[in-house]
Amino acid sequence: MSVFLIRRLFGAIVVMWAVATLVFFMLRIVPGDPIAAMLADAGGPDEIAAMRAKLGLDQSMLVQYFKWFALMLEGDLGTSLYGSHQPVTQIILEALPRTLSLALIAFVIAVAIAVPAGIISATRRNTATDTAVSFAAFLGLSMPDFWLAILLIIVFAANLQWLPAIGYVPLSEGFWPWLKHLILPAIAVGTAFSAIIARMIRSALLEVLKADYMRTAAAKGLTGRKMMLGHALPNAMIPVITVIGIAFALLISGAVVVENVFAIKGLGRVLIEGILNRDYPVVQGAVLIVSAFFVLSNLLVDLLYGVIDPRIRYS
Amino acid sequence: MTLLRVENLAIDLVRDGHRHRLVHDASFSVERGETLAVVGESGSGKSLSALAVIGLISEGLEVAGGTIHFDGRDLSALDAEEMRGLRGSDIAMIFQEPMTSLNPVRSIGAQLTEGMRLKLGLSRREARERAVGLLTEVGISDPEARLLQYPHQISGGMRQRVMIAIALACQPKLILADEPTTALDVTIQGQILELIARLCKEHGVGLVLITHNLGIVARYSQNVCVMYGGRVVETAPAAELYVHPLHPYTRGLLASVPRLSQARGTGLVPIEGAPPDPMEVIPGCRFHPRCPMATEECSAKVPVARHAGAHMVACWNAELAEPEMA
Ligand SMILES: Nc1ncnc2c1ncn2[C@@H]1O[C@H](COP(=O)(O)OP(=O)(O)O)[C@@H](O)[C@H]1O
Ligand SMILES: [Mg+2]
Numbered sequence: 001m002s003v004f005l006i007r008r009l010f011g012a013i014v015v016m017w018a019v020a021t022l023v024f025f026m027l028r029i030v031p032g033d034p035i036a037a038m039l040a041d042a043g044g045p046d047e048i049a050a051m052r053a054k055l056g057l058d059q060s061m062l063v064q065y066f067k068w069f070a071l072m073l074e075g076d077l078g079t080s081l082y083g084s085h086q087p088v089t090q091i092i093l094e095a096l097p098r099t100l101s102l103a104l105i106a107f108v109i110a111v112a113i114a115v116p117a118g119i120i121s122a123t124r125r126n127t128a129t130d131t132a133v134s135f136a137a138f139l140g141l142s143m144p145d146f147w148l149a150i151l152l153i154i155v156f157a158a159n160l161q162w163l164p165a166i167g168y169v170p171l172s173e174g175f176w177p178w179l180k181h182l183i184l185p186a187i188a189v190g191t192a193f194s195a196i197i198a199r200m201i202r203s204a205l206l207e208v209l210k211a212d213y214m215r216t217a218a219a220k221g222l223t224g225r226k227m228m229l230g231h232a233l234p235n236a237m238i239p240v241i242t243v244i245g246i247a248f249a250l251l252i253s254g255a256v257v258v259e260n261v262f263a264i265k266g267l268g269r270v271l272i273e274g275i276l277n278r279d280y281p282v283v284q285g286a287v288l289i290v291s292a293f294f295v296l297s298n299l300l301v302d303l304l305y306g307v308i309d310p311r312i313r314y315s
Numbered sequence: 316m317t318l319l320r321v322e323n324l325a326i327d328l329v330r331d332g333h334r335h336r337l338v339h340d341a342s343f344s345v346e347r348g349e350t351l352a353v354v355g356e357s358g359s360g361k362s363l364s365a366l367a368v369i370g371l372i373s374e375g376l377e378v379a380g381g382t383i384h385f386d387g388r389d390l391s392a393l394d395a396e397e398m399r400g401l402r403g404s405d406i407a408m409i410f411q412e413p414m415t416s417l418n419p420v421r422s423i424g425a426q427l428t429e430g431m432r433l434k435l436g437l438s439r440r441e442a443r444e445r446a447v448g449l450l451t452e453v454g455i456s457d458p459e460a461r462l463l464q465y466p467h468q469i470s471g472g473m474r475q476r477v478m479i480a481i482a483l484a485c486q487p488k489l490i491l492a493d494e495p496t497t498a499l500d501v502t503i504q505g506q507i508l509e510l511i512a513r514l515c516k517e518h519g520v521g522l523v524l525i526t527h528n529l530g531i532v533a534r535y536s537q538n539v540c541v542m543y544g545g546r547v548v549e550t551a552p553a554a555e556l557y558v559h560p561l562h563p564y565t566r567g568l569l570a571s572v573p574r575l576s577q578a579r580g581t582g583l584v585p586i587e588g589a590p591p592d593p594m595e596v597i598p599g600c601r602f603h604p605r606c607p608m609a610t611e612e613c614s615a616k617v618p619v620a621r622h623a624g625a626h627m628v629a630c631w632n633a634e635l636a637e638p639e640m641a
Pocket of ligand 2: 358361493
């Protein structure tokens with residue numbers, strides 16, 4: 001277990017380093033200049049040069065990179081180039097709980113819908129129910145998340161007034177206030193995710209239901225429910241978990257887009273504002289954190305395999 | 316009262332509105348605590364007949380005729396839920412493939428106890444205790460530790476022993492064993508067969524032992540039913556069948572079985588030709604293209620099963636079959 005973990009953690013760190021480095025250089029290579037964005041038309045050449053020196057942007061890219069990297073190893077991600085020059089870690093720590101809350105609720109809603117939907121369409125294969133579920137999944141996959149977000153706001157916030165349209169309330173101010181602000185954005189983010197998982201569960205189940213051990217279970221005279229939950233589903237989840245890991249990427253990138261529609265100041269907002277302003281440290285920090293989540297979710301998937309499938313026990 | 320009486324069982328494959336008969340007019344019966352061996356080359360309809368008895372023939376197949384009486388009840392009159400109630404607790408089944416017949420992600424203990432908890436209403440602990448006893452009975456050492464293991468951690472022979480324990484778990488009256496040793500190493504085939512036969516005898520369980528090896532069943536069964544191409548061609552008491560096989564196919568099978576009384580390598584006469592494609596329509600007796608005794612009648616009319624002494628035989632020329640054994 002520990003050897004496996006250490007190897008995977010090491011791999012994760014290498015991936016994160018590669019992503020961070022890539023982003024560092026890409027930001028500086030693509031056209032656009034933070035100083036120009038900052039000073040707009042106001043500054044003359046002297047002011048621009050002074051500002052550049054102050055922010056360390058006059059040094060060569062490699063020097064900048066090593067300085068940034070050295071600081072990062074100490075946990076210092078630098079400060080924003082704008083406003084009150086807030087530390088990047090602080091900006092991220094403020095934004096992170098919002099994005100994580102959104103992703104979590106989206107995940108829970110998506111799985112809660114996908115699992116029963118997948119089971120129903122697999123057990124009623126080629127019936128009207130199956131077709132209806134397939135159609136819903138197809139619809140869910142083809143609707144752009146921002147468009148769904150707007151639709152949800154119009155129906156459930158503006159017209160029915162069941163749920164708030166925008167904003168975020170931290171969990172510390174109560175579970176329901178927190179949850180009710182997240183339900184609509186979570187549905188917008190989670191729908192495509194849910195559709196993918198439901199399709200996956202359906203096809204994995206159809207495969208598993210043909211297995212010899214399902215016939216053994218049937219020969220024991222088990223109920224359909226026991227056969228499904230006790231025998232078919234645990235096996236069907238093995239391939240599905242891989243997809244959940246990959247689809248988690250979809251969820252985070254979805255959150256980044258949808259946050260903007262719901263005016264939730266999460267990582268997505270931070271990232272987009274940072275990119276528009278060429279706020280290098282902020283973008284670098286945010287990307288680093290997002291990549292950390294990708295890598296972590298993959299690691300989690302690998303560990304989950306070991307829990308679900310006894311044939312894979314890491315030693 | 317006969318434990319299991321199957322009469323004129325017909326099983327059809329139904330595909331895009333077409334019907335194709337896979338099992339024709341099969342009849343056999345099993346007395347309480349006795350063993351019936353069902354023998355035939357692969358594709359002869361043995362598994363389908365057994366699956367029909369336990370109500371588990373796969374989608375696309377359909378019981379198209381005949382009756383199955385079990386323990387005084389007409390199984391065709393039962394609905395799906397009543398049939399499910401019977402499975403495991405009255406009729407159990409052991410399958411051919413021990414490597415894939417156990418769920419890879421559930422422990423041996425979980426797979427062994429779940430039936431007992433459901434069917435016998437045992438508590439978790441009672442079921443565990445009974446499971447330990449069953450594993451001991453099927454010859455598995457250190458049963459407590461085995462309960463915690465997973466199928467991939469034990470050998471094929473061991474898995475088949477677990478399958479036997481699962482079959483016995485809820486004290487069924489009948490066990491259907493579908494080629495339980497075919498997938499196993501030859502060195503342990505005898506042990507496993509011996510074990511199934513002995514446990515069924517001890518527990519008074521009726522046994523349908525399916526095999527494609529006629530030689531192997533001589534010791535374990537009271538009656539033998541020989542199937543060919545989806546039909547029962549001959550049924551007789553085992554002792555009788557070995558001495559006086561009437562159907563040319565049975566005689567062919569027997570001739571291809573090595574005997575202790577024969578010098579090794581002599582007298583082994585395999586039946587010429589291959590078993591028929593179940594999709595092929597063969598007029599008359601399905602065996603006639605391979606039969607050394609076939610007459611014109613054989614290719615024209617399906618032979619009717621009839622009594623010949625202790626035998627039931629479906630062959631137009633069965634009387635001509637002089638026992639070759641001396
Ligand atoms: N699910 C199925 N669909 C189509 N054909 C089947 C199916 N199951 C069995 N058969 C056919 O029925 C015939 C009898 O099968 P089976 O009872 O399994 O034979 P065996 O005597 O080897 O156990 C075989 O030739 C097989 O091809
Ligand atoms: Mg078979």
